[in-house]
Amino acid sequence: MINLLSDTVTKPTPGMLRAMMAAEVGDDVFREDPTVNALEVKCAGLFGHEAGLFCPSGTMTNQIALKVHTRPLDEVICDEMSHIFQYEVGGYAFNSGIGVNLIRTPYGILSADLVEAAVRPPYDWLPRSTLVVIENTCNKGGGGAYSLETIREIHAVCLKKGLALHLDGARIFNALVAKGGKPADIGAEVDSISICLSKGLGAPVGSVLVGSRAFIAEARRVRKAMGGGMRQAGYLAAAGIYALDNHVERLLEDHTQARRLADTLAELSWVENIRPVETNIVIFDLKPPTTPAVFLDYLTKHGVKASAFGPQTIRMVTHLDVSSDMIGQAIAVLRAYSA
Numbered sequence: 001m002i003n004l005l006s007d008t009v010t011k012p013t014p015g016m017l018r019a020m021m022a023a024e025v026g027d028d029v030f031r032e033d034p035t036v037n038a039l040e041v042k043c044a045g046l047f048g049h050e051a052g053l054f055c056p057s058g059t060m061t062n063q064i065a066l067k068v069h070t071r072p073l074d075e076v077i078c079d080e081m082s083h084i085f086q087y088e089v090g091g092y093a094f095n096s097g098i099g100v101n102l103i104r105t106p107y108g109i110l111s112a113d114l115v116e117a118a119v120r121p122p123y124d125w126l127p128r129s130t131l132v133v134i135e136n137t138c139n140k141g142g143g144g145a146y147s148l149e150t151i152r153e154i155h156a157v158c159l160k161k162g163l164a165l166h167l168d169g170a171r172i173f174n175a176l177v178a179k180g181g182k183p184a185d186i187g188a189e190v191d192s193i194s195i196c197l198s199k200g201l202g203a204p205v206g207s208v209l210v211g212s213r214a215f216i217a218e219a220r221r222v223r224k225a226m227g228g229g230m231r232q233a234g235y236l237a238a239a240g241i242y243a244l245d246n247h248v249e250r251l252l253e254d255h256t257q258a259r260r261l262a263d264t265l266a267e268l269s270w271v272e273n274i275r276p277v278e279t280n281i282v283i284f285d286l287k288p289p290t291t292p293a294v295f296l297d298y299l300t301k302h303g304v305k306a307s308a309f310g311p312q313t314i315r316m317v318t319h320l321d322v323s324s325d326m327i328g329q330a331i332a333v334l335r336a337y338s339a
């Protein structure tokens with residue numbers, strides 16, 4: 001199977017498994033796991049922040065960030081396509097008692113003007129706008145990345161209006177590899193970042209939240225309340241450290257493979273509206289009468305897995321476990337399809 005369902009489907013490489021087996025561990029709830037501590041310090045340092053917190057998932061790091069940055073009856077300003085709105089079960093309401101103020105954009109990339117226009121005036125009867133979330137890269141938007149300039153402009157609006165800025169950086173290294181630039185440059189513009197180790201970086205489990213010392217101290221309490229305090233989690237953290245050391249630069253390869261898929265799709269008559277491909281995600285629509293059910297069935301029969309991403313929409317994601325040869329095979333399968 002050529003599995004293009006998601007970049008979460010990767011399995012640990014032999015080198016990663018060796019690093020996990022060799023990990024020194026302890027009880028992380030007592031902060032005695034040296035490998036978890038090292039991962040947290042490493043991530044915080046990379047982005048120029050003071051502290052980090054290792055969590056079981058990116059949903060948890062985002063949800064903790066929402067909780068710590070807001071109070072009930074506040075609202076978070078974010079894109080309609082954002083993961084915190086679309087794919088976290090409405091957790092913003094459940095965990096934090098807050099609302100969402102949604103901005104609609106073509107590919108999930110906000111601008112300072114849109115954010116500024118969304119901030120509410122301080123009337124008693126309005127939700128209080130206290131937080132902005134940007135997603136870089138934006139999954140549902142097709143994996144597009146922010147320019148540093150746009151992030152700076154959004155940050156300036158947040159400072160002017162007194163709002164916090166959280167970065168859902170599930171694929172922040174894809175964004176950095178695509179746009180160039182240093183992690184610390186983006187880190188300097190946001191109050192907190194959620195970094196997924198289990199997406200393109202290829203670790204089996206885990207995300208890290210980074211921010212100020214005070215923010216992470218509070219986040220640690222919320223993690224425990226959510227049941228996310230883990231014990232000998234160093235085995236998992238070791239995979240994250242290995243991924244950061246070995247799997248960042250190679251993301252460019254995933255981007256190249258996604259580009260090949262997109263270039264092929266652009267030539268096929270039954271495909272329309274391919275979202276701009278900048279990183280490892282390819283999203284496109286099927287021209288009626290082709291439906292995702294029929295198309296995905298065809299793909300499965302020919303050894304390729306992809307996912308339905310809307311009534312006419314398909315998503316394919318490239319990653320560590322799909323080689324250039326496998327993409328060549330997938331391309332042949334796509335070319336052989338006739339609507």
Ligand SMILES: *Cc1c(COP(=O)(O)O)cnc(C)c1O
Binds near residue numbers: 056059060083196
């Ligand atoms: C995958 C993802 C998350 C959450 O990650 P999980 O580890 O699956 O909970 C958050 N934000 C974005 C943009 C994602 O793609």
